[in-house]
Amino acid sequence: MSVREEFDTWASDGRDKGMEERHWHTARHVLARMPVEPDDVVLDLGTGSGYALRALREASNIRRGYGLDGAPEMLRNARSYTDDPAIAFIRGDFDALPFADDSLNHVFSMEAFYYAVDPLQTLGEIRRVLQPGGTFYCAVNYYEENVHSHAWQENISIEMTRWDRREYREAFRDAGLFVAEQDNIPDRETEIPPAAAFPTEGFETREAMVERYRELGTLLTVGVAPEQ
Amino acid sequence: MSVREEFDTWASDGRDKGMEERHWHTARHVLARMPVEPDDVVLDLGTGSGYALRALREASNIRRGYGLDGAPEMLRNARSYTDDPAIAFIRGDFDALPFADDSLNHVFSMEAFYYAVDPLQTLGEIRRVLQPGGTFYCAVNYYEENVHSHAWQENISIEMTRWDRREYREAFRDAGLFVAEQDNIPDRETEIPPAAAFPTEGFETREAMVERYRELGTLLTVGVAPEQ
Amino acid sequence: MKEDLMDIICCPLDKHDLELEVIRRDEAEILEGRLVCTECGEEYPIEDGIPNLLPPDMRDEAAA
């Protein structure tokens, strides 16, 4: 199945807004760390509902925010959620970015990077489009150490890349990006029911759910583009 | 008064250990973000009790950890707290680092950077000693937005630099470092008494204390060294 | 899409500049049109205000 087929269904189901709500718990902390300046141009890779761009415009008044996504329904929805003239949406693929060399100050991506058909190619493209000193904030909930995420692949038709922390660092460096930071960002907002409520649909035990949200949370890897 | 005169007294008072305990609340989160690899060499600038090097050796098994400080009593104590052969201490000044060009992978500094006589000179020195892609993790509790810290200067004989978030970013860039991240790291561990206990010695109201620790916390600015 | 996007976008294949052909627009932006690569000549449609810059082999003909 294609990105369009898989994710257009999500968008029509309202899952774009559902993800926005859930991902915001950690994405807002990721966004808060980005050293954006008012004059910056930022790309949101796999933008979904486009919430990251709206948040960056509000918090930091960035000059332009571009949301790239492969699913037209996602983009149509994202476009309808904002009338900010500094935000624009583009259909494209992670592995063939339609942006000029050195044209962006920062790239943000939440829960999307691992859908790339060729993630090393995507990293190379990110390095290419970033200005020297530009950052790539790559946030994922699906990764090796998060054992609670491993089963997700079963419900998704797109092949997902499951790297561990070290593999993320190595892949960034192989693509010519400096690694400036790696961190687990806890989700302190998702409600965790009392022990008696377990097993639930998602978790065998309360401890497992605490580990998933409060400890493992979102894996953030920050890359920085060198001089070309 | 000199760094030696001011801080040797602190070390003799046991304030080196006191700072270690208090600073650890946020410093451990800063250290956890650093993308250190087992082969890395790390400098702790203004090392105090040297706890950051001990923690990095334990968590990431770095190859070498060097602690620089201007106060000999601090260094003597720091040396006595570890017998790890990969940790060494050096007396020196922030503005004239005794390290060869490109010789370090990372520089960490907690609650020390702003004591530099010439902080721009210090940043230039840090850039010089860092390998391309090396990081400077600069953590401070004394900064403009933290209004609760402004009075600290009154009790210290060394002149302190009080930059705001933007001034940190600009100074890093002026020194030729890329800015990869800026963040406020909350201290969730310092105990905050119930409202009835206020005013205390340190805070007029409970809200002020909550703002100081849970919201403003420690300001972290992460710089990355470009190719020379 | 707005014209200022032209400053930053390029052909996803060879990364060369694109040329804009407007079919329909309102005061704010281009609603229907084409982006043509100045190097390889590949054409990328603008549909409902959103440029489709997928590589042509990934483009689904069923696209709205």
Added chain:
Amino acid sequence: MKEDLMDIICCPLDKHDLELEVIRRDEAEILEGRLVCTECGEEYPIEDGIPNLLPPDMRDEAAA
């Protein structure tokens, strides 16, 4: 200090290499000695195992 420190330290003034002169050592490290700049000739003491690489004008003569 241990010998391997020599790989990384330099004169704080002109950043040139230092030469090590050992006065007293045990099996593990140098306890007293001198580091001499191969360029400017400035001498930096090693005291109680800790090299003092402060610029000379910041050095306090009262140092233990």
